[in-house]
Amino acid sequence: MTENFCHLAEFALIERFFTRQTVKNPLTRLGIGDDCALLAVPDGFELAVTTDTMVENVHFFAGADPEQLGHKLLAVNLSDLAAMGAKPVSVMLAITMPSVDEAWLAAFAQGFLALAERYDVDLIGGDTTSGALTLTVQAMGLVPRGQALLRSAARSGDLIYLSGNLGDAGLGLKIRQGYCCAEPDAALARFNMPTPRIETGLALSGVAHACIDISDGLASDLGHILEQSRVGACIDWDALPLSDAVLAYIEATGDWSMPLVAGDDYELCFTVNPDNSARVPAECRKIGVIDEAPGLRLNKSGIIQPLGVKGYEHFS
Amino acid sequence: MTENFCHLAEFALIERFFTRQTVKNPLTRLGIGDDCALLAVPDGFELAVTTDTMVENVHFFAGADPEQLGHKLLAVNLSDLAAMGAKPVSVMLAITMPSVDEAWLAAFAQGFLALAERYDVDLIGGDTTSGALTLTVQAMGLVPRGQALLRSAARSGDLIYLSGNLGDAGLGLKIRQGYCCAEPDAALARFNMPTPRIETGLALSGVAHACIDISDGLASDLGHILEQSRVGACIDWDALPLSDAVLAYIEATGDWSMPLVAGDDYELCFTVNPDNSARVPAECRKIGVIDEAPGLRLNKSGIIQPLGVKGYEHFS
Numbered sequence: 077m078t079e080n081f082c083h084l085a086e087f088a089l090i091e092r093f094f095t096r097q098t099v100k101n102p103l104t105r106l107g108i109g110d111d112c113a114l115l116a117v118p119d120g121f122e123l124a125v126t127t128d129t130m131v132e133n134v135h136f137f138a139g140a141d142p143e144q145l146g147h148k149l150l151a152v153n154l155s156d157l158a159a160m161g162a163k164p165v166s167v168m169l170a171i172t173m174p175s176v177d178e179a180w181l182a183a184f185a186q187g188f189l190a191l192a193e194r195y196d197v198d199l200i201g202g203d204t205t206s207g208a209l210t211l212t213v214q215a216m217g218l219v220p221r222g223q224a225l226l227r228s229a230a231r232s233g234d235l236i237y238l239s240g241n242l243g244d245a246g247l248g249l250k251i252r253q254g255y256c257c258a259e260p261d262a263a264l265a266r267f268n269m270p271t272p273r274i275e276t277g278l279a280l281s282g283v284a285h286a287c288i289d290i291s292d293g294l295a296s297d298l299g300h301i302l303e304q305s306r307v308g309a310c311i312d313w314d315a316l317p318l319s320d321a322v323l324a325y326i327e328a329t330g331d332w333s334m335p336l337v338a339g340d341d342y343e344l345c346f347t348v349n350p351d352n353s354a355r356v357p358a359e360c361r362k363i364g365v366i367d368e369a370p371g372l373r374l375n376k377s378g379i380i381q382p383l384g385v386k387g388y389e390h391f392s
Numbered sequence: 393m394t395e396n397f398c399h400l401a402e403f404a405l406i407e408r409f410f411t412r413q414t415v416k417n418p419l420t421r422l423g424i425g426d427d428c429a430l431l432a433v434p435d436g437f438e439l440a441v442t443t444d445t446m447v448e449n450v451h452f453f454a455g456a457d458p459e460q461l462g463h464k465l466l467a468v469n470l471s472d473l474a475a476m477g478a479k480p481v482s483v484m485l486a487i488t489m490p491s492v493d494e495a496w497l498a499a500f501a502q503g504f505l506a507l508a509e510r511y512d513v514d515l516i517g518g519d520t521t522s523g524a525l526t527l528t529v530q531a532m533g534l535v536p537r538g539q540a541l542l543r544s545a546a547r548s549g550d551l552i553y554l555s556g557n558l559g560d561a562g563l564g565l566k567i568r569q570g571y572c573c574a575e576p577d578a579a580l581a582r583f584n585m586p587t588p589r590i591e592t593g594l595a596l597s598g599v600a601h602a603c604i605d606i607s608d609g610l611a612s613d614l615g616h617i618l619e620q621s622r623v624g625a626c627i628d629w630d631a632l633p634l635s636d637a638v639l640a641y642i643e644a645t646g647d648w649s650m651p652l653v654a655g656d657d658y659e660l661c662f663t664v665n666p667d668n669s670a671r672v673p674a675e676c677r678k679i680g681v682i683d684e685a686p687g688l689r690l691n692k693s694g695i696i697q698p699l700g701v702k703g704y705e706h707f708s
Contacts, residue, residue, distance in 0.1 A: 110542055110543050111476050112441055112476045114440055125484060127486050159427040170528045224426075
């Protein structure tokens, strides 16, 4: 239908803005420019594959900084690889945009490729089409055969850990929506430029049982582990790693459930047999225990109550 | 940002409409339901990876039949694998849609999965988001190491072949736009339900040099081979495989360049050393010759003229 509609030549666009990155990863056998890219997968490894889409006005605000957006789009996909304990190797990028905005593309590519280069990730292909701003990445990584960290692998008695603070990105969103805060920069940075916990994920191989990244909120994402592992869990409020800014937000608003239900932190939540707890990376914090009673519970000030994906209110 | 906007739970949606397909391909180690899918790549093979997006009102008409759309979305991606000589194994699907239309999703999944099952292709993951209707697939396939059919591999003296008729899909689009034709069904089917030439692509391993699929039109797509191989070509008008319906269209309208510049046929165009011509699959037709003079030319009634991506007019 190219004769009737605006057609952005995928070749010209993608090559212009995204091929400053020369092919680096030795597993990339053929990058951008043919019908397909070619990727080598070494013997003894499996390929972990994930895809995430970000849509304007849904996953990011209209007018969002394109460099931060390029970073975040790649980060949320690499975070899924981290959650499997996979080492990222390459990505594909599908951009749908209303018109060719060269300044926007240059900044977006800058943010995307800077993060890609940090992990030796090659952009090996993509597609560029005309329409409402919609960005899809597929990310690929390597994991030793049989060693992937699965949501279904939690066992009763496992300790539950988090790779970093909870709720900072949620606070960043609140600030973006108008909440006033003395020092907004750190929380905004966590919302706009999340860090995929690649190194932590790789360090969990042979250490953790189940693992997931916090994209939709701890209650929701840990809930997936519980469901797929057919176990339950109790989280200890006092053990949650919360920044001073998040504690101040809770103090000011009374909205203590925010860090439990807000998404976008992209920390890893994982479970570990107590015998392996000494091998958990130092930056991680124990926040609870897996048990056999179905569902997710929160122990707050000695009172244990069911915790839903939106906090207490739907359950108590 | 899930708390502010309509959030389609990827789990519920994708699992509901797309997991009727049980994991079949023995290379799929983990399908839908975790942070990543896991794929095995046998020793001696490389993974061919491609992505294509289709946008409503750009690549398909608003209100297009969802079952045909599901077929076509997968077909155009599998066609890229065919053009590398790769055997498809798995796909990821990212759906962005304005709201959850269950009947639409059921029909779309029906068309998509019926084609996937024909080639033992597993749908191993995806994402579902809210926004303007935008559909992205990433397809993965296997090709014996070093055997992929590259656009850069054409050599002067190679014969140029096509795997099937040219211009039927273009005629289908004309009919969709109002052109009246005695027997429209075959052309409409070629436009709405293209066939990825997987078997032909696999049969070309060790036979063809360069290969590409016709998505944007013969002049444009063969042009990519010429550019990347640094060669030229002359196409013989009398040798082009044209259906009676396309010949009747040309007769009626005088628009003889349509089959050369219309896209969506998804036939393979490939080049073969004359010594290998006996090994070319029987359904393929020789349409021209690769030579050293830069550019693409058409020999029509003994007159040789340059051929551009929109036909003669920009060159003569």
